[in-house]
């Protein structure tokens with residue numbers, strides 16, 4: 001029986017429940033009985049040889065299946081799936097989505113699309129709907145992730161809008177993945193509530209950091225960028241409360257036309273008032289979402305703010321603060337700043353262009369966002 005694949009790349013070949021579920025991929029048909037219940041077997045052989053007891057089966061060829069339930073034909077766009085990946089299967093929609101890729105160094109979980117900021121350059125524009133199923137999925141996925149995972153990211157929307165559920169998520173991560181560092185992107189406002197910040201601190205996660213954006217030393221300028229009056233005060237109070245509870249905090253400053261002018265003053269403000277934060281990241285713009293829609297108003301060529309960036313970095317370094325430059329190509333930076341530049345773009349959205357092929361710096365250079373074709377710096381030049 002030949003089966004026509006749905007556009008989402010999965011088709012049931014045998015009886016299956018319509019309820020979505022989360023499972024880990026395995027290519028090992030000899031898994032123990034207890035492990036089989038939480039694994040989907042990715043099977044290259046004949047359907048007649050399918051071992052018993054797996055949560056389900058993924059095949060790459062359509063074939064008759066008579067005596068196993070939960071057998072699916074996998075579309076070729078998902079042939080990248082490998083042992084250790086964690087996926088969400090939705091039989092009714094015929095979809096499979098990778099929640100965790102064992103081979104990737106960038107595994108970030110979106111836990112909500114809701115947000116109380118409305119940033120002019122937001123890469124993930126907020127939505128208001130109830131998306132609590134995202135956390136339901138993550139709670140199922142975490143126990144299936146390898147304990148060797150180096151880092152997990154949590155992002156939104158605004159993860160802190162989950163309230164107590166965020167606390168429980170961190171507890172689960174600490175319990176199931178105690179050696180995995182966790183990085184949460186948050187606007188920090190909800191932690192102005194000191195009791196919430198205390199709950200986060202009480203988790204006592206051994207390797208947790210909150211990345212919190214602050215876009216100016218002036219409250220009105222930060223509030224304009226995030227389109228929320230009073231946000232600056234709440235964010236700064238949130239940072240203070242988290243640090244009071246010994247939660248590590250990274251400040252994030254995205255560089256664009258609305259923030260670049262005060263970048264040196266911002267650095268002086270941080271060096272004077274927030275020296276206790278653990279890391280400061282000065283970041284290039286990712287041209288997706290609102291940043292793409294507002295690109296005319298926001299884009300500024302990195303070579304045109306070399307001086308301001310250099311001044312900001314040196315101010316922070318003199319204050320003894322750990323400082324990084326994210327999302328910049330080395331050729332657009334003053335060479336004195338190369339030691340601060342990190343390869344920060346997630347692997348699945350990171351590209352290099354033809355010019356880079358002959359460049360000696362390519363190995364150390366962070367390259368481009370795949371979405372960055374809208375605007376490229378006039379300073380891109382290969383070092384040969």
Ligand code: SF4
Nearest residue numbers: 329331356359362365
């Ligand atoms: S030419 Fe390419 S690889 Fe070389 S520094 Fe510039 S962006 Fe990086």
